Amino acid sequence: MYDMNKQETAVTQKEIKFSARDVQVYYGDAHAIKDVSVELEDKTVTAFIGPSGCGKSSFLRCLNRMNDTIDICRVEGDIKLDGEDIYHKAVDPVQLRARVGMVFQKPNPFPKSIYDNVAYGPRIHGLARTKADLDEIVEKALRRGAIWDEVKDRLSAPGTGLSGGQQQRLCIARAVATEPEVLLMDEPCSALDPIATAQVEELIDELRKSYSLVIVTHSMQQAARVSQKTAFFHLGSLVEYGETAQIFTNPVDERTESYITGRIG
Amino acid sequence: MSDVMSNPGRGLQTQDARARRRHRAEVRFRAYGVMAIATGLILLVILLGTIVSNGTGAFRQAFVEIDVYLDPAKLDKKGNRDIADIKKVSTFGYAPLAQQALLAEIEARGIETPLRKAKEMKNLLSSSAAAQMRDLVIAQPEMIGQTVSFRLLASSRVDGYLKGRVMRENIAKDKNISVEQLDLTDALIQAGVITSGFNMAFITGSDASESRPEQAGIGVSMLGSLFMMVVVLVLSLPIGVAASIYLEEFAPKNRLTDLIEVNISNLAAVPSIVFGILGLAVFIQFAHLPQSAPLVGGLVLTLMTLPTVIISTRAALKAVPPSIRDAALGVGASKMQSVFHHVLPLAMPGILTGTILGLAQALGETAPLLLIGMVGYVATNYPGGLASGFLDPNSAMPAQIYEWAKRADPAFYERAWGGIMILLAFLLMMNIIAILLRRRFERRW
Numbered sequence: 001m002y003d004m005n006k007q008e009t010a011v012t013q014k015e016i017k018f019s020a021r022d023v024q025v026y027y028g029d030a031h032a033i034k035d036v037s038v039e040l041e042d043k044t045v046t047a048f049i050g051p052s053g054c055g056k057s058s059f060l061r062c063l064n065r066m067n068d069t070i071d072i073c074r075v076e077g078d079i080k081l082d083g084e085d086i087y088h089k090a091v092d093p094v095q096l097r098a099r100v101g102m103v104f105q106k107p108n109p110f111p112k113s114i115y116d117n118v119a120y121g122p123r124i125h126g127l128a129r130t131k132a133d134l135d136e137i138v139e140k141a142l143r144r145g146a147i148w149d150e151v152k153d154r155l156s157a158p159g160t161g162l163s164g165g166q167q168q169r170l171c172i173a174r175a176v177a178t179e180p181e182v183l184l185m186d187e188p189c190s191a192l193d194p195i196a197t198a199q200v201e202e203l204i205d206e207l208r209k210s211y212s213l214v215i216v217t218h219s220m221q222q223a224a225r226v227s228q229k230t231a232f233f234h235l236g237s238l239v240e241y242g243e244t245a246q247i248f249t250n251p252v253d254e255r256t257e258s259y260i261t262g263r264i265g
Numbered sequence: 266m267s268d269v270m271s272n273p274g275r276g277l278q279t280q281d282a283r284a285r286r287r288h289r290a291e292v293r294f295r296a297y298g299v300m301a302i303a304t305g306l307i308l309l310v311i312l313l314g315t316i317v318s319n320g321t322g323a324f325r326q327a328f329v330e331i332d333v334y335l336d337p338a339k340l341d342k343k344g345n346r347d348i349a350d351i352k353k354v355s356t357f358g359y360a361p362l363a364q365q366a367l368l369a370e371i372e373a374r375g376i377e378t379p380l381r382k383a384k385e386m387k388n389l390l391s392s393s394a395a396a397q398m399r400d401l402v403i404a405q406p407e408m409i410g411q412t413v414s415f416r417l418l419a420s421s422r423v424d425g426y427l428k429g430r431v432m433r434e435n436i437a438k439d440k441n442i443s444v445e446q447l448d449l450t451d452a453l454i455q456a457g458v459i460t461s462g463f464n465m466a467f468i469t470g471s472d473a474s475e476s477r478p479e480q481a482g483i484g485v486s487m488l489g490s491l492f493m494m495v496v497v498l499v500l501s502l503p504i505g506v507a508a509s510i511y512l513e514e515f516a517p518k519n520r521l522t523d524l525i526e527v528n529i530s531n532l533a534a535v536p537s538i539v540f541g542i543l544g545l546a547v548f549i550q551f552a553h554l555p556q557s558a559p560l561v562g563g564l565v566l567t568l569m570t571l572p573t574v575i576i577s578t579r580a581a582l583k584a585v586p587p588s589i590r591d592a593a594l595g596v597g598a599s600k601m602q603s604v605f606h607h608v609l610p611l612a613m614p615g616i617l618t619g620t621i622l623g624l625a626q627a628l629g630e631t632a633p634l635l636l637i638g639m640v641g642y643v644a645t646n647y648p649g650g651l652a653s654g655f656l657d658p659n660s661a662m663p664a665q666i667y668e669w670a671k672r673a674d675p676a677f678y679e680r681a682w683g684g685i686m687i688l689l690a691f692l693l694m695m696n697i698i699a700i701l702l703r704r705r706f707e708r709r710w
Contacts, residue, residue: 066594071518098597108588110607120606121596171592178596 014041017182017212018063023077025058025067032058036077036238038231040182045204045213047227047244049220051259054233056216060184063214064100065093081182098125101180105187107167109159109174114151117159117170118142121178137177145173146203165196172203176211183207185215189222201226220260224248232256316685323683326464326479327419327427329390329453333366335402337410346406356395359402360387363394363417367458376452379445388442389450389459391418393473393480419459421479421676423450427461430675467683472643472665478676481669483684485643489559489659490628490691496563496655497570497627502620504567505574512575513582514604533572540569541633549637557638557658565637566627573626577619581612614703621699625692631663640664662688 018040025033033055040046048056058067065086067073079086086096098121109117118138121127128134138155142148147169151162159170168188175183185204189197204213204226217223223230224244231241232253240247240256251257280288339358343350364386371378380386394417401415402408422442425431436442453459470482516522544565548554554561585608593603609616634640643660660668662684669681 064595066591069590069594094597094599097594101597102591102595104588104591104595106588108586108592110589110592111611120593120598124596124598124602124606174592174596 014044016040017042017082018214019078019080019083020059020062021078023059023062023075023079025055025062026074026076027070028072032236033062034236036233038238038241040212040214041229042181042212043208043210044229045208045215045227046229046231047223048214048216048231048233049218049223049259050233050239052218055236056231056233057186059233060186060214060216063182063184064097064102066097066102068093098178099180100182100184101175101178103168103171103175103183103185103188106191107164107171109162109167109170111158111160113156114142114159114162114170115155118174118177121174125178127178141173141177142170144176144207145169146199146206147173163196165192165199168192168196168200169203172200172207176207180211182212182214185213187216187218190218197222220248232259234259316682316689319679320682320684320686322428322430322679323467323686324464325428325461326467327424327459327461329367329394329417329419329423329459330414331363331366331370331417331458332412332414333362333398334412335398335409336362340402340409341406346409348403348406351406351409352403354399356392356399359395359398360390360392363390363398363415370458371449371453374456374458376449376456378449378452380449385446388420388446389423389453391420391477391479393477394418418477418479421477421674423459424479425676426450427454427459428679430679467680468687472660472668474642475672475674475677478672478674478680481677481680483662483665483680483687486660486662486665487687488654489562489639489643490661490663492559492654492659493563493566493661494624494628496560497566497624498620500563500567501570501574501623505571505620505623506578506616508571509575509578509582510604510609513579514608515600529572529575533576536632537569537630538632538636540565541636543568544633545636555656555658557643557660558656559639559659559661560655561637562634562639562661563655565633566630569630569633570623570627573623574616574620577622578612578616581615581619582608584615585611610706614706617702617706618699621695621702625695628691628695629663629688631661631667634661634664635667640668642668662691 016039018038020039021037023033023036024031036055036059048060050056061067062075062079063081063086067075075087081096081100085091110120112120115138118141119128119134122134122137128137139148139152142151147166150166151157151170159167162170168191172183172185172188188204189200192200201222204215207213215223215226227244229242230244230247232239232247232251232255234255240251240253242252247256248260251260337344339362340354341351361383364383367386367389368381368383394415397417398415401413419427420441422431422436422439423446426442426447431439431442431447433444433447436444436447450459466480467482468487469484470480471485472482473480512522512526544561548561548564549556554564589607589611590603593607594600598606631640639659639661643658666681666684666688669677669684672678
């Protein structure tokens with residue numbers, strides 16, 4: 001399914017999308033993320049792996065400022081998207097989130113029709129002038145989400161009536177409908193069965209052509225299958241970051257090796 | 266499990282002592298539950314049965330159907346049919362006409378009675394019968410000189426006799442009715458002069474003075490309640506929902522908001538009479554709003570209802586899963602868009618139910634109304650318009666019921682029960698509306 005040697009040479013020329021320097025995250029007094037510096041490449045799938053509570057989800061949520069919704073959360077350090085500091089005072093998190101979409105762990109379609117689920121983002125961002133434009137955007141997003149063929153005859157049916165895997169693909173379609181540049185995925189397959197997981201993974205591989213993707217996962221096999229770059233987090237620190245093939249075959253750090261071989265975690 | 270395996274002699278189908286004990290405890294507990302529910306149901310049946318059996322009387326009323334000659338010599342002495350002159354004749358001028366007409370009716374039908382004087386008919390007719398005739402004459406002065414069929418209210422004693430409330434053995438000291446008059450009543454019922462019919466005036470009419478319970482109705486105070494509910498709804502829904510949304514979705518969690526939260530919960534438990542005295546001090550003594558006005562009543566009840574609305578709205582907002590908020594924020598919706606597009610519609614059934622239950626609570630509230638004067642004798646007719654509906658003195662249903670229950674005449678007591686039936690009907694209606702709205706919004710996509 002995945003040729004590691006070929007990818008290794010391919011990803012090195014890509015430009016940097018996100019660059020983080022000395023990022024610290026505190027929840028109240030708890031220091032959840034310590035000194036994380038990382039550069040995420042464009043048109044690449046980057047996987048964040050690590051044991052539960054290691055801060056990978058917290059760091060992911062820093063990238064589109066979803067942590068802002070948590071009162072006690074404090075973020076320090078620099079995170080730049082295309083060279084712009086996303087925590088700068090002048091940045092509107094709403095605009096940021098339109099450029100950095102997110103897919104969550106549990107499929108969370110709105111309790112509205114399939115069409116409205118996908119159309120919501122374009123509507124609030126004013127991406128469509130006419131109904132026909134909107135129809136087109138919705139169809140394109142659903143095709144990208146690899147769910148168009150399954151739902152094209154029942155666009156007015158409730159999105160919550162779909163199966164778990166379909167719901168998650170609908171959520172991905174909803175996220176891509178606003179034409180983001182980066183797509184963050186927080187354990188997108190943890191609530192899905194193997195078949196639905198395979199569909200979503202295939203989709204991720206497809207989306208890599210147009211977006212930069214960051215995926216948090218608990219499954220190391222998944223990280224190995226879908227990503228080109230992997231970052232290993234442990235106890236709030238970024239332990240190792242590099243080519244996926246290298247991390248899984250020849251890790252530099254001892255902790256990384258212990259984790260991927262199943263000794264810790 | 267291991268127990269069973271180590272004792273091969275005991276199968277799954279025989280219970281050991283422990284299982285039996287557990288089983289008995291469960292059966293006992295279920296029995297307690299059934300008993301508790303049965304007790305509740307029995308008490309409810311007794312309550313409703315008492316209300317219905319005491320209150321249905323208020324919806325029936327005895328009438329005296331007679332033809333009255335509207336004597337021009339008495340009603341229009343100058344003979345010029347001038348409305349100003351006609352209005353000068355008070356109800357005292359009309360009462361003898363009705364009494365004479367009743368006496369004439371008795372003679373015409375050949376009913377035997379020791380009562381030979383017109384004055385002795387007084388106790389059979391309501392004192393409002395004269396007012397009924399006068400109202401007609403003032404409305405249509407050309408009727409003077411004609412003989413008109415009237416359906417006059419019977420006195421409360423005759424009405425009570427028909428309903429079994431007044432009996433021969435307990436009227437010995439009653440100056441308002443005698444045994445002879447009751448005999449005559451029997452004969453008149455036989456002759457079809459005194460009839461009993463549905464009492465529409467009880468539902469539509471206004472309160473009446475102590476001496477004529479047969480005329481009292483709950484209609485005007487019903488309107489008073491309606492105007493108050495309009496005020497409560499218009500104020501408490503937007504204020505309550507806005508406050509809850511702010512507190513639940515936007516406010517930072519700190520000492521101040523904690524304090525506000527605790528205080529809202531405490532306010533919900535404050536006795537309503539406290540809100541009444543607050544309303545008296547603030548709205549009437551300080552802001553100089555009119556006393557006894559539904560506007561002030563509504564303001565006071567709004568204060569009382571707000572905590573209920575806020576608490577139930579916040580509960581409804583809390584019940585919306587956070588994943589929906591994340592989803593909205595994730596596609597780049599602002600906080601406000603996520604609340605108004607997604608959270609609020611999902612919380613709507615809960616908010617509406619809470620608001621209607623708050624309204625129902627306000628509708629049945631009496632104590633605060635006592636303090637702002639929305640209780641007492643309000644026998645005015647219907648308010649002339651919207652403004653006067655909000656600003657003119659009025660009563661409210663529960664206050665009216667309280668007033669009637671206080672009065673001496675048992676006929677008023679009966680009306681109090683009848684009023685409670687109407688009040689309960691309204692509460693039932695509001696609950697049904699709450700359920701229907703809930704269903705409707707839950708199906709919405």
